[in-house]
Amino acid sequence: MVPSSAQKVFYLLIYFCVVSAEAGEKSSEMEWCFSQVKGAIDDEVAEADLISAVEFNYTGELLATGDKGGRIVIFQQNPENKSQPQCRAEYNVYSTFQSHEPEFDYLKSLEIEEKINKIRWLPKKNAAHFLLSTNDKTIKLWKISERNKRPEGYNLRNGPYKDFTSIASLQVPVFKPMDLMVEASPRRVFANAHKYHINSISVNSDNETYLSADDLRINLWHLEITGQSFNIVDIKPANMEDLTEVITAAEFHPNQCHTLVYGSSKGIIRLCDMRAAALCDKHAKIFEEPEDRNSRSFFSEIISSISDVKFSHSGRYMMTRDYLSVKIWDINMGTRPIETFQVNEYLRSNLCSLYDNDCIFDKFECCWSGNDRVVMTGSYNNFFRMFDRGFRRDVTLEASRENCKPQSVLKPCKVSIGFEISIDSVDCNKKILHTAWHPLDNIIAVATTNNLFIFQDKLK
Amino acid sequence: MFGKGHKRKLDEDEAGLEGKALEVAGSCPEGLSKVSYTLQRQTIFNISLMKLYTQRPGEPSLQRRVLINNMLRRIQDELKQDGTLRPLLLPPSPPPDDPLDEGYRQAPPTFGVLVQSQPSALLMGPPPLSPHPMGSPASPNPPPLPSLPPQDCPLEACLTPASLLEDDNMESMENATFSIATPPTPPVSPRPARFQSMEPDIATSRTISANGNTLTISTSQLAREHRVKPEPASVLQAELRLLDPLPTLPSGGSLSPDPPSSSPSGFLSDLALDDVLFADIDTSMYDFDPCTTTTTSTTTGSAAIATAVGGISKIAPVVTADDLIKSLASPYNGPAPQVSSNQPFKIDLTELDHIMEVLVGS
Numbered sequence: 081m082v083p084s085s086a087q088k089v090f091y092l093l094i095y096f097c098v099v100s101a102e103a104g105e106k107s108s109e110m111e112w113c114f115s116q117v118k119g120a121i122d123d124e125v126a127e128a129d130l131i132s133a134v135e136f137n138y139t140g141e142l143l144a145t146g147d148k149g150g151r152i153v154i155f156q157q158n159p160e161n162k163s164q165p166q167c168r169a170e171y172n173v174y175s176t177f178q179s180h181e182p183e184f185d186y187l188k189s190l191e192i193e194e195k196i197n198k199i200r201w202l203p204k205k206n207a208a209h210f211l212l213s214t215n216d217k218t219i220k221l222w223k224i225s226e227r228n229k230r231p232e233g234y235n236l237r238n239g240p241y242k243d244f245t246s247i248a249s250l251q252v253p254v255f256k257p258m259d260l261m262v263e264a265s266p267r268r269v270f271a272n273a274h275k276y277h278i279n280s281i282s283v284n285s286d287n288e289t290y291l292s293a294d295d296l297r298i299n300l301w302h303l304e305i306t307g308q309s310f311n312i313v314d315i316k317p318a319n320m321e322d323l324t325e326v327i328t329a330a331e332f333h334p335n336q337c338h339t340l341v342y343g344s345s346k347g348i349i350r351l352c353d354m355r356a357a358a359l360c361d362k363h364a365k366i367f368e369e370p371e372d373r374n375s376r377s378f379f380s381e382i383i384s385s386i387s388d389v390k391f392s393h394s395g396r397y398m399m400t401r402d403y404l405s406v407k408i409w410d411i412n413m414g415t416r417p418i419e420t421f422q423v424n425e426y427l428r429s430n431l432c433s434l435y436d437n438d439c440i441f442d443k444f445e446c447c448w449s450g451n452d453r454v455v456m457t458g459s460y461n462n463f464f465r466m467f468d469r470g471f472r473r474d475v476t477l478e479a480s481r482e483n484c485k486p487q488s489v490l491k492p493c494k495v496s497i498g499f500e501i502s503i504d505s506v507d508c509n510k511k512i513l514h515t516a517w518h519p520l521d522n523i524i525a526v527a528t529t530n531n532l533f534i535f536q537d538k539l540k
Numbered sequence: 541m542f543g544k545g546h547k548r549k550l551d552e553d554e555a556g557l558e559g560k561a562l563e564v565a566g567s568c569p570e571g572l573s574k575v576s577y578t579l580q581r582q583t584i585f586n587i588s589l590m591k592l593y594t595q596r597p598g599e600p601s602l603q604r605r606v607l608i609n610n611m612l613r614r615i616q617d618e619l620k621q622d623g624t625l626r627p628l629l630l631p632p633s634p635p636p637d638d639p640l641d642e643g644y645r646q647a648p649p650t651f652g653v654l655v656q657s658q659p660s661a662l663l664m665g666p667p668p669l670s671p672h673p674m675g676s677p678a679s680p681n682p683p684p685l686p687s688l689p690p691q692d693c694p695l696e697a698c699l700t701p702a703s704l705l706e707d708d709n710m711e712s713m714e715n716a717t718f719s720i721a722t723p724p725t726p727p728v729s730p731r732p733a734r735f736q737s738m739e740p741d742i743a744t745s746r747t748i749s750a751n752g753n754t755l756t757i758s759t760s761q762l763a764r765e766h767r768v769k770p771e772p773a774s775v776l777q778a779e780l781r782l783l784d785p786l787p788t789l790p791s792g793g794s795l796s797p798d799p800p801s802s803s804p805s806g807f808l809s810d811l812a813l814d815d816v817l818f819a820d821i822d823t824s825m826y827d828f829d830p831c832t833t834t835t836t837s838t839t840t841g842s843a844a845i846a847t848a849v850g851g852i853s854k855i856a857p858v859v860t861a862d863d864l865i866k867s868l869a870s871p872y873n874g875p876a877p878q879v880s881s882n883q884p885f886k887i888d889l890t891e892l893d894h895i896m897e898v899l900v901g902s
Contacts, residue, residue, distance in 0.1 A: 276602055295602040324610050326603045345603050378584050378614070382607050432580065436587055441604050 115169035119531035131527040137201040140518040146196025150180040169536035177264040216277040221268035229255040286337040293330035343386025387443035430503040458512025
């Protein structure tokens with residue numbers, strides 16, 4: 081039966097509706113394009129070049145990276161290209177400085193590594209930028225300021241001092257423009273407050289205080305005062321051999337200046353309210369998921385250890401990363417997470433080997449997108465994973481120099497989980513521990529061992 | 541890398557054993573048979589021990605050590621629950637101390653070894669992990685193993701009479717090696733009887749020592765705050781440096797001075813062996829007055845041990861200047877730090893054990 085013209089039009093309409101609907105759905109899916117890669121190309125990785133911290137500032141204009149050699153490199157978004165959607169993720173080196181030096185503790189005969197553990201930016205208050213950087217023992221507040229003017233025309237000081245008796249007339253020194261110079265100067269050094277290794281720092285929303293957390297204690301500092309800090313959490317037992325749990329990550333709430341959370345090596349997250357008491361040893365709320373008896377193994381405790389905890393930008397949710405999964409918690413409900421995403425479940429059958437080569441102790445970080453809809457974390461083989469909370473989709477992408485053509489779209493990698501993946505195919509030397517997401521745009525920074533990859537969302 | 545397809549033997553090397561366990565673990569994670577489960581458990585136990593005892597390059601992480609220690613405790617509890625626990629006299633050397641930890645020391649495990657010929661003791665089906673370690677951090681210490689006599693002062697309260705320990709220790713010292721590369725071999729069948737007879741003595745000797753300085757060997761109570769100075773461990777480590785194939789240990793000076801090492805106390809049961817071996821050593825160089833006075837009421841065996849120990853400690857000072865100073869200084873210590881002066885003796889004896897083991901093993 082030959083369709084009438086009216087029916088043809090009808091079918092055609094339906095077809096177009098379907099096509100456009102599909103296209104609409106596709107356009108909401110993010111596609112990531114390669115933008116830049118920073119770092120050495122050669123395979124020989126110098127130990128000091130290992131990237132150990134990545135952080136965007138509050139506007140996303142600056143991207144700071146810290147490495148194992150104690151250096152900080154700050155990249156700035158190219159101001160000319162910011163408005164062009166295709167190359168808005170172009171970052172150039174803005175400043176490089178040595179933040180921490182290796183130290184030696186003579187009392188304990190121990191070297192203190194200069195590796196930068198964490199970088200946290202302060203909200204911008206004036207023309208200069210401020211960031212906190214920490215190694216295992218010492219936190220430093222750095223001021224990064226620009227200088228593009230220089231005074232010239234001194235009467236006595238142009239070059240060698242002139243003999244004042246030879247001056248016939250006076251001139252007023254004036255500021256003349258000069259090449260832009262970015263200076264980084266340490267403004268505060270917060271030292272000698274931690275007996276154990278600092279693993280986290282977090283700036284409070286009051287912009288006056290911040291916390292630093294080591295394995296057993298959390299200290300509260302005032303940004304202006306370096307001589308003392310307050311201890312607010314102390315989980316050190318009276319008898320050290322009773323120690324079974326350590327603090328692994330801590331963060332302040334983004335909006336409530338009295339709330340902080342810390343994760344532990346047992347997979348427990350505790351929320352503390354500083355209004356309740358001076359010492360927050362007793363938690364206000366505890367977040368712990370009951371253990372799944374079916375998947376219990378020798379390594380259950382180790383893989384449940386919290387490697388990172390991050391509040392959402394809204395402050396309503398909290399994300400935790402353990403070895404195999406990412407969990408989203410509602411801070412009002414501590415009985416179980418509201419979402420759980422498996423990052424690399426295929427590793428579960430290889431836990432013994434990963435324990436043997438120590439990779440089971442790797443601390444992966446995680447981050448939220450600016451609108452809290454997508455979360456991202458890294459894995460092995462230079463894979464990183466994104467989980468879309470709204471569309472319940474996840475994608476695995478790879479950061480490698482092979483996909484390095486500008487604007488080339490990253491193809492999602494398919495990791496087959498149907499059958500066992502042998503430990504040999506898991507490259508534990510290529511791991512992405514540190515990732516960061518631009519707070520206002522879909523630009524991400526992904527750090528492999530010694531390279532920093534910057535990707536941007538392909539705007540349609 | 542791992543020995544695939546090796547026929548598993550008692551004296552198979554560690555790598556082969558691990559490889560087998562890893563294969564088993566990797567290939568059938570869910571339907572683990574009893575034997576493979578215990579095999580995996582033993583492998584993980586050995587790996588954990590190696591991790592703790594091997595000096596790693598770079599900074600040791602407290603989190604990592606706590607997790608490994610929890611793993612060991614969990615396995616230990618499981619083994620105890622299984623009921624196949626055999627007190628295993630492991631070598632005395634503590635893992636390299638991270639002075640950072642201020643006394644957090646992993647206990648040198650005195651775990652038992654699974655007896656191979658007791659399948660009935662193995663768990664049925666997928667064995668549940670002990671609920672104990674899953675408890676809160678404030679859970680009480682696991683009860684101490686009734687394996688080794690406690691250490692206390694006076695000396696006679698701690699030492700099990702040499703005659704009782706002698707036979708057992710000869711065998712146990714052969715079995716227990718410091719190099720954890722070889723898994724501890726299961727004890728032969730006549731041994732259980734002797735251990736049984738030993739235990740009542742241990743139990744009674746533990747009750748004798750009632751004051752706070754009691755040190756029973758268990759994973760939880762090992763690094764108790766003690767008056768013992770760190771020199772025993774340094775002496776021990778100095779001696780161990782003589783043994784080449786062993787992992788290197790930090791120098792004596794790197795120990796934290798605050799909480800003294802008390803791990804050497806775990807090796808009191810080894811004293812008898814040294815009594816047999818070194819009774820004829822000339823002790824004229826050292827005059828350990830505090831020691832001999834405290835041992836007046838002991839059996840002659842113990843007194844011989846004390847004097848033998850005095851002679852034995854001559855070996856240690858040769859190694860480092862620190863040890864020399866400390867061992868020379870110890871005779872001049874007053875009777876007050878009795879425990880501390882007793883400590884070096886015990887340590888030295890155990891050091892000699894290791895020398896013996898090396899000699900016997902070669």
